[in-house]
């Protein structure tokens with residue numbers, strides 16, 4: 001693994017003990033994204049890049065939930081949270097760019113704070129589309145630049161450091177989705193317009 005690849009994963013292991021506190025300002029956006037996903041007790045739900053499992057707090061009882069993260073420490077923390085919440089969750093260590101699941105295995109997929117983090121978001125979306133049922137739905141919650149605009153000078157200036165420490169702040173959702181078998185359903189801006197909640201569905 002290259003040094004960049006190593007750091008890309010190591011940083012999330014480093015942040016894991018304090019992640020819940022770091023992510024607390026995003027709670028309103030996360031809640032909105034789960035509302036848009038509308039998970040129901042009968043759904044097969046996949047949380048991709050689950051982190052410490054904060055999405056679990058908003059999942060319905062009785063759903064069949066699978067959560068994957070490439071960092072074992074995060075998968076472990078998600079399993080602990082599932083136990084504390086008394087939710088039945090299968091946690092796996094896996095790469096979002098190469099999901100270890102059969103085609104059409106899930107009714108709902110959450111991509112929360114992930115597409116701006118991974119090196120190849122298109123690959124994550126292609127894998128998401130593959131494992132999604134034909135009537136399935138996807139929620140995306142992340143920091144994106146609005147389509148039809150260019151990233152501000154400020155965003156471009158801080159991006160090299162932001163990308164190194166946590167995530168890219170110059171990405172747009174629409175070009176990522178174009179070229180995948182998914183289409184953007186709903187879209188709204190949250191948290192001062194810096195973050196966006198969107199739903200994707202099979203095109």
Ligand SMILES: C[S@@+](CC[C@H](N)C(=O)[O-])C[C@H]1O[C@@H](n2cnc3c(N)ncnc32)[C@H](O)[C@@H]1O
Pocket residue numbers: 012013023048049050051052053054055068069070071074094095096097111112113114117118
């Ligand atoms: C910003 S955190 C978001 C965590 C969680 N989804 C949330 O909303 O709080 C990004 C997470 O993605 C995970 N991650 C990064 N690259 C990944 C990949 N290629 N496959 C799976 N998980 C990945 C990291 O380990 C980290 O837990």
